[in-house]
Amino acid sequence: MPKKKTSWKDAVLQVLKEANEALHYKDITEKIVEQGIRDLSGEIPEKTVAGTLWRLVKEEERVMAEGGGKYRIIEDGAQIPSGESNAQSDRDLKYATFASYGLYWKRNCVDWHKRHLWGIAPGARTKVDFSGQVGVYLLHHHGRIMYVGQTNESQKREDAKGLFDRLKYHHKDKPLWDAFSWFGFRRVDDKGELVKDQIPPCEARELIDILEAVLIQVVLPPINKQEERNNLGSLYQQDSK
Numbered sequence: 001m002p003k004k005k006t007s008w009k010d011a012v013l014q015v016l017k018e019a020n021e022a023l024h025y026k027d028i029t030e031k032i033v034e035q036g037i038r039d040l041s042g043e044i045p046e047k048t049v050a051g052t053l054w055r056l057v058k059e060e061e062r063v064m065a066e067g068g069g070k071y072r073i074i075e076d077g078a079q080i081p082s083g084e085s086n087a088q089s090d091r092d093l094k095y096a097t098f099a100s101y102g103l104y105w106k107r108n109c110v111d112w113h114k115r116h117l118w119g120i121a122p123g124a125r126t127k128v129d130f131s132g133q134v135g136v137y138l139l140h141h142h143g144r145i146m147y148v149g150q151t152n153e154s155q156k157r158e159d160a161k162g163l164f165d166r167l168k169y170h171h172k173d174k175p176l177w178d179a180f181s182w183f184g185f186r187r188v189d190d191k192g193e194l195v196k197d198q199i200p201p202c203e204a205r206e207l208i209d210i211l212e213a214v215l216i217q218v219v220l221p222p223i224n225k226q227e228e229r230n231n232l233g234s235l236y237q238q239d240s241k
Contacts, residue, residue, distance in 0.1 A: 006037055006038045007038075008038065008048055008049070008052045009052055009055075009056065011032050011037045011038045012028055012032070012049060012052050012053060012056065013056070013063075013073065014037060015028050015031045015032060015035075015037070016028070016063070016071065016072065016073040017073055018031075019031075019072075021072060022070040022071060022072040023070060023071060023072070024069050024070050025046065025049050025050045025053055025069050025070075025071065025220070026046060026069070028049055028053070028071070029045045029046045029049045032045065032049070033045065050069075050220045051143055053065075053071050054104065054143050055143070056071075057071070057103075057104050062074045064122070064237055065103045065104060065235075069220055098135060098183045098184060098185060098210065098213075098233045099184060099185055099186055099187035099188070099233040099234070100119075100130070100133070100183075100184050100186075100187065100188060100233045100234045100235075100236055101181070101182060101183040101184065101217075101233060101234075101235060101236070102119055102130070102181060102182050102235070102236045102237070102238060103181045103217065103218075103235070104140065104179045104180075104181055105117075105119075105179060105180055105181070105182070105238040106178070106179055106238060106240070107171070107177060107178050107179060107180065108178070109238060109240035110167070110171075110240070112168055112171055115131050115164050115165075116129050116131050116164070117129060117130040117131045117133070117163060117164050117167075118130075118238070118239040118240065119236035119237060119238055119239055120236060120237055120239045121234060121235070121236055121237075122235070122237060126192040127192070127239045128188050128192050128193070128194070128236065129193075129194070130163060130164075130182070130184065130194065130236070131162050131163060131164035131165075132162040132163070132164070132186070132194055132196075133151070133162060133163040133182065133184035133185075133186055133194060134151050134152050134162065134163070134184060134185055134186060135150070135151065135152075135163075135182060135183045135184035135185050135186075136148065136149070136150045136151075136182070136183050136214070137149055137150070137151065137163060137166065137167070137180055137181065137182040137183070138180060138181045138182075138218055139170060139174065139177035139179075139180050140177060140178065140179040140180065140181065141176050141177045141178055141179075142178070145218065146174070146176055146177050147170065147174065147177065149166060149170075151163050151165070151166045163182055163184065167180060181217075181218055183214055184233075187233075188234075
């Protein structure tokens with residue numbers, strides 16, 4: 001019999017703990033249904049699970065978004081499986097129009113008195129400062145996209161020279177956001193620093209792929225298979241330590 005009193009949060013956490021690996025939110029939904037963890041009467045399971053995961057990423061340090069609709073839980077003392085470097089090789093970027101991106105970084109974890117936006121690749125040892133990243137960004141509030149903006153070298157205002165500057169402007173000007181996602185063109189070198197290469201021109205085919213990939217990541221449409229296409233480069237988690 002389904003356990004009617006189990007919350008969606010507890011159901012999702014139970015599946016992630018048992019899996020001990022990253023799972024797509026659709027797979028999490030299937031396991032909740034198969035195992036009868038929760039009564040689904042009157043619910044839209046995939047949509048509810050996706051929303052629950054988004055809140056968990058914001059509220060719990062141990063739940064991490066890995067991109068492509070996949071999430072994992074990191075228990076105390078556990079190591080995230082991956083490489084040891086933040087550096088992005090030419091092979092990594094061969095099919096990436098964007099070089100790197102971050103999902104649902106928390107506003108209250110940024111030190112707005114210092115010009116830094118620290119991120120780290122899963123399993124890496126050194127963190128990267130993305131304050132000077134250029135590209136596009138989104139502001140979120142309780143799961144809703146509140147604002148979409150861009151930052152690039154052609155902007156002339158003093159408060160628009162990099163990702164941090166744009167976000168700090170919104171921090172002062174727009175109170176209704178609690179998290180942000182970003183998608184950047186500048187790659188990370190083997191020293192863990194952003195490379196200020198000139199951004200190459202984008203052809204129409206690439207632009208279509210970019211728009212599709214970004215929308216899939218931030219909207220999580222239930223029919224799309226997010227893991228099949230990713231033109232966003234490497235995912236970085238927020239580091240607020």
